[in-house]
Amino acid sequence: MAVLSTLAPKDLLVLASCALTLCVLAYRAWSQRRLLRARAGTPPNVLPAAKVNEKDREPGEWTPVAFDYPRLEPHKEHFSNVKPIPYRPFKWGDYHVTMGIRGMAWDEWIELDREFPLMHKVADYRIRTRGDRLLSVHPAQPGVVDSGHAAAEELMYELSEYLSRRHPDVYKVTRRAVSKNREENGWYGEGKIKTITIIPFNETYDLEKEEPLKVSRMLMQEDFTIMLEGSDGRYYLQAGAVVIAGSWRLEDKMGMPLEEIHTSGNVPQYQSKLQMSMERYFRRLPLDKPIVRNNYAVQLVQEPEMRSPAPAPGSLLDVDPDELAWAATMNGSEDTNDFERAKHINDQVDNATTSVTDAQNDKGYPASRTTTPATPRTVRLRTERQTLRRLPRTGAIVFTIRVYQTPFEELLREPGVPGRMASAIRSWPEDVARYKARDAYEGILPLLDQCHAEQVAKGLVSEEDKKSTFPF
Structure with a gap:
């Protein structure tokens, strides 16, 4: 205001005229955009x-x-001819918590x-x-x-x-x-x-x-x-x-x-x-x-001969024996809450001495124990x-x-995957290992090591592979 008070009346008129002109031009530009959108069929x-x-x-x-x-x-192919993409989102070396995002076409x-x-x-x-x-x-x-x-x-x-x-x-x-x-x-x-x-x-x-x-x-x-x-x-x-x-x-x-x-x-x-x-x-x-x-997780499922009684015809396990929809072997019934599910799983363990509170531990993670053994036939890699x-x-x-x-049996045959998967599982810090229920399937690690050694001996993988980056 102090600056304006020093201006002559004619200068103030010039400023007012300029401001009015700018307002008119802005309104015309807005009106033109509105008209163009209307002609294109886009509502204002x-x-x-x-x-x-x-x-x-x-x-x-x-x-x-x-x-x-x-x-x-x-798409060039009918879906019936398309194999599922083998996403293997784990890597050698230390584990890092990141969003892990990339652009998508x-x-x-x-x-x-x-x-x-x-x-x-x-x-x-x-x-x-x-x-x-x-x-x-x-x-x-x-x-x-x-x-x-x-x-x-x-x-x-x-x-x-x-x-x-x-x-x-x-x-x-x-x-x-x-x-x-x-x-x-x-x-x-x-x-x-x-x-x-x-x-x-x-x-x-x-x-x-x-x-x-x-x-x-x-x-x-x-x-x-x-x-x-x-x-x-x-x-x-x-x-x-x-x-x-x-x-x-x-x-x-x-x-x-x-x-x-x-x-x-x-x-x-x-x-x-x-x-x-x-x-x-x-x-x-x-x-x-x-x-x-x-992302990825490891899941255990029961073999058909392990299920007692056998799934009723038309039941979820009959339709979905690999527990794709709900991992009952790992988590118990879908109709219980997390605390009850932890207790359900814990109660299945023979001679269990761990209380429900201990099973959940101070972090609040549900228990991951299950009586199903981790074998090449019961372990699944679950990726998303x-x-x-x-x-x-x-x-x-x-x-x-x-x-x-x-199925784990398929992973064992994939070049480079057993060693990389074993390295990834071992790299998890304690909270991640508990979240991913590592105690339920860590018995497979020696088998992964063995398969990796055999692949190295056959020349299927090398030490240089550990330096490679993987897109998934």
């Missing part, structure tokens, strides 16, 4: 993807974005392979028998975060668009007529999908009538969760379909913020090593940069391929989880 309240700036929006607020996906090339979002029919059968059984506990939309938490319903519906349409374009020999869709309102259309301005058919299974879903979470889960081999940002800046689990988690239950995590999901599961070193970077990454995840990561991407309409983050199970 829908932002172009390039204009999204995470720093400018308030926590929990999201303006729908007009985002056209890169054109997808149809759009045409790699959802993977189909020859295990699709089996996993589809297991998913169908699980949804029919306990779907209300495996598929869930959490209601809005007033003043904090919206319901996951709109995001679940958006994901269903996204998957239908993606899969029918990436695998046109597997999925067939019918569409509505093209609408003048771009927001009501499908990808690339085509009509909105009405129905989708999984051709080899002869199953058709009406997207306007059926439950979105069920449709999405039955279309693919992946489980998924949907995270929404709250007004406090935290991301909450507001919807999901978790059918083959193996050792955790969706019903226990629904409505939780990201950090509580991990701390309630006693994820080692989460608060000290991962929490800040994960929360920051979720907040900043852009629409056009999906990511992927892998996890993807993260943001949805343009709701701003929700979709987390997909594809599970792979490999």
Whole structure:
């Protein structure tokens, strides 16, 4: 104000005139952008993807974005001819807790392979028998975060668009007529999908009538969760379909913020090593940069002759003898909570002297003891391929989880894998070893060492392999 008071009246008029001119130019530019979006069919309240700036929006607020996906090339092979990708996400040397993320190409979002029919059968059984506990939309938490319903519906349409374009020999869709309102259309301005058919299974879903979470889960081999940002800046689990988690239950995590999901599961070193970077990454995840990561665990299953009584025909173990859906051999019944499960497993141990409190220990990890011996026939490597991407309409983050199970007998024959796996298992610090239940299967380590020595002797691997980096 002191500066302005020293100016002559004519100078003030010049400044006022300049300010007015700038306002007029800004208004014209805004009007022009609005007109161009209208001509392109984009409603005024829908932002172009390039204009999204995470720093400018308030926590929990999201303006729908007009985002056209890169054109997808149809997959060259039918899924029945595609082998599952052998992800082996462990390495030589010291263990480090990291997010382990890498960029993902759009045409790699959802993977189909020859295990699709089996996993589809297991998913169908699980949804029919306990779907209300495996598929869930959490209601809005007033003043904090919206319901996951709109995001679940958006994901269903996204998957239908993606899969029918990436695998046109597997999925067939019918569409509505093209609408003048771009927001009501499908990808690339085509009509909105009405129905989708999984051709080899002869199953058709009406997207306007059926439950979105069920449709999405039955279309693919992946489980998924949907995270929404709250007004406090935290991301909450507001919807999901978790059918083959193996050792955790969706019903226990629904409505939780990201950090509580991990701390309630006693994820080692989460608060000290991962929490800040994960929360920051979720907040900043852009629409056009999906990511992927892998992790792994070791699982014990019972051989058929070990099961007494034998699984009843039509039961889960009859449909899923490798315990893909739920690791009962390791964790006991799916219908007990963590504390009861620890006691159940502990009680199975002959002459056990460890109390339930000791079994859980001061970290709160459930007991990992089981009477099933660790042998090449009972051990499985369980790996997960996890993807993260943001949805343009709701701003929700979709987390997909594809599970792979490999018999230990197969791993022993893979060049370089036995030695690398043994090194990784031995490198775990105590909290990680307890979390991954190493005591249940560490008896396999000498066999891994033996196989590694034999591979070295045959020239299949060398010391140089220990210096190699592995993508998965």
